[in-house]
Amino acid sequence: MAMDREDERLLAELLRGQRWGALATAAADGPLASMVAYVAEPGCSGLLLHLSRLAAHTRNLRADPRASLVIGAPDGGEGDPQTLPRVTLSGTVEIVERDAVDYATARERYLQRLPGAEPRFGFGDFGLFRLRPREARYVGGFGRAWTLGPETLARLCQGGA
Numbered sequence: 001m002a003m004d005r006e007d008e009r010l011l012a013e014l015l016r017g018q019r020w021g022a023l024a025t026a027a028a029d030g031p032l033a034s035m036v037a038y039v040a041e042p043g044c045s046g047l048l049l050h051l052s053r054l055a056a057h058t059r060n061l062r063a064d065p066r067a068s069l070v071i072g073a074p075d076g077g078e079g080d081p082q083t084l085p086r087v088t089l090s091g092t093v094e095i096v097e098r099d100a101v102d103y104a105t106a107r108e109r110y111l112q113r114l115p116g117a118e119p120r121f122g123f124g125d126f127g128l129f130r131l132r133p134r135e136a137r138y139v140g141g142f143g144r145a146w147t148l149g150p151e152t153l154a155r156l157c158q159g160g161a
Contacts, residue, residue, distance in 0.1 A: 043153075
């Protein structure tokens with residue numbers, strides 16, 4: 001069954017409209033989930049994360065770059081929260097080095113969406129990272145779930161954040 005237009009719209013809104021998600025990483029002693037800010041790049045080809053190298057999730061990513069980012073619709077405290085749209089993006093995380101060709105563009109995109117992060121770009125322990133999704137698992141509510149590849153994700157996320 002193909003995803004309907006309403007779920008396509010809800011998925012695009014989640015990816016482009018939210019700024020906060022749960023980042024899951026693999027630690028030596030088990031999984032770790034941390035709340036992080038993110039910014040979607042055009043077509044959701046990458047999701048930018050500005051992380052402290054002192055944080056456990058960043059140490060985990062440096063040892064094993066596989067990660068997932070879960071983004072969900074806000075819970076207004078009404079109805080069944082299991083019917084809220086959500087998406088899990090799974091892939092690998094890479095460092096966007098300060099001398100990389102695309103660093104300035106990525107930094108500018110991040111700060112356009114999250115201008116309050118500007119001071120942290122001056123902190124020596126913070127760095128810019130990019131989650132490259134290889135798969136997205138979207139759940140639009142009970143009985144409405146799809147697994148999407150990068151091409152479908154790109155089509156639904158046209159234009160980035």
